[in-house]
């Protein structure tokens with residue numbers, strides 16, 4: 511079993527609950543903690559991560575955690591690490607483990623990467639590590655409080671919301687209980703949840719724009735996130751991840767105190783420019799220069815055009831349904847990949863994709879989650895989504911929806927969108 515421990519958006523699972531349920535039933539419990547290497551250094555996250563000093567061993571199952579030291583600790587890119595916790599009964603076969611490791615790594619190790627893992631570990635040694643994590647939680651909460659304060663000041667008028675509980679401590683890092691997802695909360699939209707099973711990591715902040723409710727209803731007016739993130743980029747703020755009506759920022763260790771003020775100021779400026787429908791050439795000169803068709807348009811007007819397009823295609827429903835749609839595995843992913851390696855594939859135009867077997871990974875961004883893996887068959891819902899992406903990209907150049915695996919090419923004199931599929 512592999513579980514993404516901390517989804518990209520910061521939702522955590524109680525590992526002790528999972529161990530109680532699965533110990534002995536599954537040989538290895540693998541937690542993909544790419545985004546969670548900080549958790550073991552602070553009691554705020556107790557039991558909500560795979561492996562920790564004071565945590566009990568499982569009776570039978572081995573526990574693995576893979577962590578991207580470079581994402582939330584101080585490693586260089588590619589400095590990922592594998593943690594292993596043996597069970598009471600099963601010891602790690604180090605030789606087999608090393609063989610598997612060597613299969614997937616370079617024969618030319620990069621010592622500066624390895625050294626950065628050591629440095630990252632040394633930085634997190636007690637008591638420094640706890641203080642660093644505490645500071646990042648504190649910064650994140652200060653930002654969340656500032657956003658709430660601005661919201662209260664605007665009263666009925668619109669303001670960006672930060673996804674998370676409505677109530678949390680007024681100062682300090684408060685209590686982690688504030689961040690546990692409960693069945694009767696309506697902010698998260700996950701419905702019924704087991705008690706104390708999920709928690710939101712407050713350092714991961716999803717900022718929600720007006721236009722789309724948690725249950726997928728579009729409002730009359732809206733502010734798509736792709737415009738806000740481009741606006742912020744022109745103001746020196748680079749966003750980690752962008753959704754349809756939300757974007758994501760993170761508070762990692764070593765963040766400069768109060769740095770979030772720059773973002774807050776830029777968001778206030780955005781609101782002002784939006785409310786006044788300022789022309790694009792004035793407020794986003796670089797973007798307007800690169801995309802002259804928007805030059806004379808107002809910010810509000812452009813937001814509304816994209817919002818109306820999303821609404822017409824009911825894209826929130828479409829993006830949910832495509833992930834829930836019936837995806838038929840027609841062949842093993844390894845066989846489909848081998849077909850690609852041996853060039854037994856063909857470029858299939860979008861209109862002919864339904865029913866075909868993909869030889870590549872198809873990943874729309876947002877949300878950046880693979881939709882089809884090699885060997886799976888295209889169904890109508892997924893093809894409809896790709897048609898939306900095509901139409902959107904044609905209508906709003908500069909805001910292209912990126913779908914990894916969908917390529918725009920000229921084949922036999924015809925410009926179209928294609929996906930590499932297994933030859934029939």
Ligand SMILES: Cc1ncc(COP(=O)(O)O)c(C=O)c1O
Pocket residue numbers: 514518542544545577578579588589590
């Ligand atoms: C959930 C998840 N797992 C694994 C990875 C890959 O990690 P790495 O960069 O350490 O190879 C990522 C990268 O973004 C990720 O989001």
